[in-house]
Amino acid sequence: MFVGCSTTDDVNLDDHAFYNTTQESLLTYAQKELSDYMNTPSVNENNFRLTMQYWTETIYVNESNYDFTNRNVSNNVWTDNYVNVLKNLDQAEGIINAYVPAPSELTTWPGKKKNQLAIISMMKIYTYQVLVDTFGDIPYTQALNIDAYPLPKYDKAADIYADLITKLKKNISDLDSSQKAFGRGDIFYYDPSPTIDGSDIVKWERFGNSLLLKLGIALADVNPGLAQTTVNQAITGGVMTSSGDNCQFKYLGASPNENPMFQETGSRNDFIAGKTLVDFMNTNNDARISSYYTDIDGDYIGQVIGTPGEFEEFSNAGDFAYTATTPGMILSYTEVLFYRAEAAARWGIGGTPATLYADAITSSFTHWGASGAAAYIAAHPYNAANWKKSIGEQAWVAMYNQAITSWNFFRRLDYPQLVAPSTAIPNADGKVPVRLQYPAAEATTNGSNYAAASAAIGGDKLTTKIFWDIN
Template sequence: MKKIINTNLIILATSLFLFLSACTEGFEEMNIDPNQPVVVPTSSLLTSAQRELVADLFGNHDQLDGVGLPAMIYVQQIASLRGGFSDTYATVEEDFSTFYTSGLKDLEEIITLNTNEETMVNAALSGPNNNQIAVARILKAWAFQNITDVWGDIPYTETLQGNSYPLPTYNTQESIYMDLLKELSEAAEMINPGEGNISGDIIYEGDMDKWHRFANSLKMRVGLRMSKVAPDVAALAVSEALTAGPMNSTDDNAFYQFLESQPNNNPWFFRFELSVPNYGVGSTMVEMLKSLNDPRLEKYADPAFNQDLGGGFIGQPVGLDVASGSAISDFAVSWPNAQNILQPTSTFTIMSYAEVEFILAEAVERGWIPGNASEHYNRAITASMEQWGITDPSAISNYLTQEEVVYDTSDPIKSIGNQKWISLYMQGVQSWCEWRRLQIPELDIAKDAVIAAIPRRRGYPPSEINLNKSNYEAAVARQGTDNLLTRVWWDK
C-alpha cells in the first residue's frame, strides 16, 4: 500500500509541474505592455529628436520660450509688449540641459542602434542604416552649432555617453567648430539616396537628396561663421560645400512643420491664441521694411488693431523696461502676421536657400570662390521673397532696383548684412549670430538697458555652476567672465 501511495504522489507532483510549466510558458511575452515597447523604432526617435530640438530653439506649447526668442529681441526683430527683462538685457543665465537630455540623446541612440550589429537589422526597418546615421550626425551638428553659438565653450566630446562622464569637461568653441566641419563632411559622404529614404523625418520626409544638400549648406554656415578668426578654414569649407552641392532652390528649404493640436502645434499660436499676447514686431524691423517699401512687411506683421491710435504698421518700441512698455497699448502696435506666423501649423525655418545665396555672395566678395556677388545677392533676396509668398516678378524686380537695395559695390558687406538680417526674421539664433559677426545693421543699445551694450552670449545655467563647478570654472577662466558681454571665439 505504501508503494502505491508513493507512486501516486510522484504522478501527482509530475502532473503539477507540467501544469505549472504550461501556465508560465510565454509569461514574459504576456506581461509586455504593448503601449510601452522595449525597443523604440528609430523612426520614433528621429521624430522626437526633431521635435525636442525645435522646442529648445523656438519654444513649445508649455511656454518654454527657447533660446531663439531672446535672440530675436536682442537684434530688435521683435520686442516685448509691456517691456521685459530680455529687452533690457537683465536676464543672464539660460539653461542648455534639455538639448542634451532629450533631442541630442535621441540622435545618439539612433546612431548606436544603427551601428550595433545586434540592433542594426531592426533599426533598418526605419530606413538604410547609413542614411539614418548620416541624418542623426547632421542634426547633431546643427544642434551643437546653435548651442556653442549661444554659450561659447560647452560640454561636447564627453557628452551623450551614458554615465561615463557625469561631469563633462567643456570644449573650446574653436575645437567644436573644427569637429562640426568634419562631422558634416563625413555625414554628407555617408548618404546614399539610391539605398532608400528614411522614416520619422518631419523636416524632409526622408528625402536623402535634400539631406545631402542641407548638410553641405550647413557646412557653409559653419564655415562662414569663422570668417574673422579662421578665414582660410572658412574659405575651404565654403568651397568644398559648394562643390559637393548645397541647396539650389527654395524647394530645398529646411522647414519644421508644426501640427494642428497640442503638444505639437506652433508655440507662437499658443502665445497669442491660448495665452496673453506678449510680443510685437520690433520697431527697428518695421521701420527698415517701411523705408525700403519692402513687400515682406505685410508677410511679417499685421497692421495695428487700434486704427484710432494711428493704424497701419507700427513697430513695438524696442529696449523698454516694464514701466515704459506698459504705458503703450498692446493694440497700438503690429503683432506677428496671423496667417504666416501664428497659425497652429505654421512652418519655421531651420535653414533656407536664401541664406545659402547670401553666403555665396559674401564668399565671392571675400575671394573664396569665383562668381558674381551681386547675382548671388539678388537671388538671395528673391528666394527670401518667394519663401514668404511673394511671387509677383514685378514686385520683386521693383524692390531690387531701388537705390537703397541695389548691391553697393563700394560697401558690399553692408548690403549683404542688411538684407540678410531682414531675411532671417523669426530665426532668432541665426539673426543674432550674423549681427554679432558683422554688426550690420547698426543697432542702438536698448533704451532701458541695464548693461553697457547689446548681449554677445548667454550665461551658463545655474545647474552647471552648482553641479559641474570645476569644469565650469575652467571654461570661464579660459573664455572670460560668465556674463552677456563676453564674446565667443568667432565673435572678434
C-alpha cells in the same frame, strides 16, 4: 548636466509597459524638439526675436532688456539642446549600431544603416553649432556619456568647429541616394513617392553641404584658410538649389503638435512689433512688412525696444505667427543664398556677389508672398565698397523668422548696427548681447569645469564674444 534618478530596485518600472523604442521615433522626437527650440518665441527659452529687435514685449519687458536670468533661460536652452535633442539622437545612434538585421535584410541594411547614422550625425552637428554659437566653449567630447562623465569637461569652441567640419564631410560622403533611411520617422525630408518612400537622401545631401557652408562662413574672420576650403567643398558638393530644399518641420493643426509660435501667441498678447525693424522697413518701402506685421489703420507701428506697450496700439506679428501649421524652419534656401553672397564677396567663391545678393532678397520676397522684389533691389543695390552692410542689413530683414540665424549674421558682419535700449540691464554694458551666459545649474553642479571654461573664454558675460566674432 542631466538630472534623473536611479535605484537598485525596479520600483520605477511598470511590468506591463514596453520600454524599448526605435531609432525612427527618437529621430522624430529630436527633430520636433530642435524645431521647437529654434522657432519658439517663449521667453523661457528663445528670446532672439527680442534680441534682434524684431519684437518687443507688452508688459513684462525683462527679456527685451536682456534679463535672461530671471527665468533661467540658459538652463532651458541647455536642456532643450543637450537632453531633448542630442541625447535622443545619441540613443537613436546606439540602437542603430546595436541592431542585428534579419536574414532578409542582410543586403539592404548596411546602406540603410550608413544613411541613418549620417543623418543622425548631421543633426547632432547642427545642434552643437547652435550651442557653440550661443555659449562659446561647451561640453562636447564628454557631453553625452553621463555614466562615464557625470560632470563633463568643456571643449574649446574652435576645436569643436574643426571636428564638426571633419565629421560632416564624412557624413555627406556616406550618404547613398540608392538606399533607404528612416521612412516616415524623418519629418524634415520625408518623401512619400513610391521611388523614395522615406528620407529624401538627395535633399539630405544638399542640407549637409549647406550646413558645411554655414560652418565655413562662420570661420571667415578667425580662420580664413579653413573657412575657404570648407566653403569651396560645400558649394562644389551641391548646396540647396530652391526653397523646395528647405529643412523644416511640418507642424500639425492639433495640440500638441502645433507650431510653438502659435502655442505662445494663440492665447496670450505678450509681443508687439519692435520699432527698429518696423521703421527700417517703412523707410525702405518693403512690401514684406504686410506679412511680417499687422497694420494699425493702414500704418505699421513698432514700439521702442524694451518699453512696455498696449497690444492694440502697435503692430503685432503677422498671420504666420497665429497659424498652427506654419512650418518650423531649420535651414532655408534664402539663408544659403546670403552665405553664398558673402563667400563671393569675401573670396570670389561660387558666383557674383551682386547676383547672389539679389537672388537672396528675391527668395525672401517669394517666401513671404510679397511682390516688388526687383524694384526693391534696384532701390537698395549691392554695395561692393561696404558689402558687410549690404548683406548684413538685408539678411537681418530676411531672417525675420529665423532669429537665431539672424543673430549670427549680426555678430559676424556687425550689421545692422543695433543699439541696446537705455533700459537694458547693467550686465549688458549698454550693448546688444553677443552670447548667453552659462546656465546657473552648471555653476552649481559642474563648478570646476564651469570656472575653467569661463576663464578660458574671457569671462561668463553677455558681452564676451564667441571665438569667431573677432571684429
